[in-house]
Amino acid sequence: MNGPVLELENVVVRYEAAADPAVAGASFAIARGERTALVGLNGSGKTTLLAAAVGLVPHEGEIRVCGTVLSPRTASAVRDLVGFLFNVPEDQLLFPRVVDDVAFGLLRRRVSAGEARAKAARALDALGVADLAESPVHHLSHGQKQRVALAGALVADPPLLLLDEPSAGLDPPGRRRLARLLAGLDAAMLVATHDLDLAARTCSRFILLDRGRVAFDGTDVARVLDRWEMDEAPSKRP
């Protein structure tokens, strides 16, 4: 399939208690292998948009993943096409031992135990944490958990990665390592982040969300910075 891996058409997400929608008519598409940063201030709708893309929150408008229209009926199939990283990695670590957690995505797809183990080991090795395979997940540092969760997302080789604040809580060397790692992946990705340095190192396209709307969509990170400073300007006035 040569079309976009992710397409959003006029996507709106509303939370019951909120007056304004969290995502207000977002439309864009991500091509195969394209690395896109989704940037914006706190509360701009980045996490909600990622959650909507895998059917974790109900939406209006249309979302297609690899051509499949997302609906309650297709959500499970769509999720098989996506590697998702939550902004708190320990939320998504569901097994007590690292290798079990990473291999889970394969075992669920009926891959044999031996093959799942080998692929999990390769995924951990690619992320530089092969030595943690037998460790209990609660013994890991935040950065290690982040990489284990990412290994779990990558192990099934999904065509699309949705990463929510992947550099949150990482130290500077950890951020650089993560940027190098993400830059080396073949999968298309949508990276929701505040970290413009990571975004600039990793992505070739930048989408700025402002109160749920796409305020900028382009390749020039300097324009994102300009928009950001414009948003900041009123608060700087005495």
Add this chain to the structure above:
Amino acid sequence: MRNAWHDLWGCARGPVRLLAPHARMTAGAMVFAACMTAPPATAPGAAVCVAGAVAWGIACRPPGKVVRAVVLAGLALFLPYFLLAPLIHGDPSAATPGRVQALAVPWSVFLRGMAGMFVSIATVTTLTAADLHEALVRLPVPRMVSAILVQVVHQTGVLVHETRQVASAMAVRGASTGGRTTWRVLSSLPRVWLPRVLRRAERVGAAMDLRGYGPDAVVAIRVRALRPVDGLALAPAGAWLAFASAVRWWGGP
């Protein structure tokens, strides 16, 4: 994110840890069943119960602080039952005095409770959470039950961690010094702690949904088969259960 809950699992250093995880669980379950089966109100039954628990404790060798904590918790939980003894009226036509009959009930609760709790915790200390996962895959436990048990153990650690963070924040902000401040903070805890835990539960639920966690999830990539040494451990545990059953059959209620 280590805490007392995580540290409890797999902290024992006894020879039982050499067995396959499902053999450890099965042997522990048989010793537990023996303690529950033996009639505690009779001397042989009580001896079977105590000896089984002590022998299992020696074989598991949990750390001293765990043993102390279990004993203290057991005493706190089961000793108060003796306060009910004056309210229990025995059968006047029975051969044993009424006071002895009245004590038999709390004594049974106390001995079975202490022994059961000790054997259970000793077994837990021989299993890491990963061992539990592996054991549940091998044992004939319904997949749904296994999937829930694995998550209960895994997520309890997360819950304990959240609670400890709130407690640390209270300590740092001076709310644990006593007085009105402590009371004010404690009364606001349900509004702080509960939403926090619920938000976390929502996020974990979303992750489970996204990753396809369900009854089929309880598949282990490594399952150790039973070896002769496992049989050597299971045989005495099974024999002890049979002996306890025999003592009950011939010995008393």
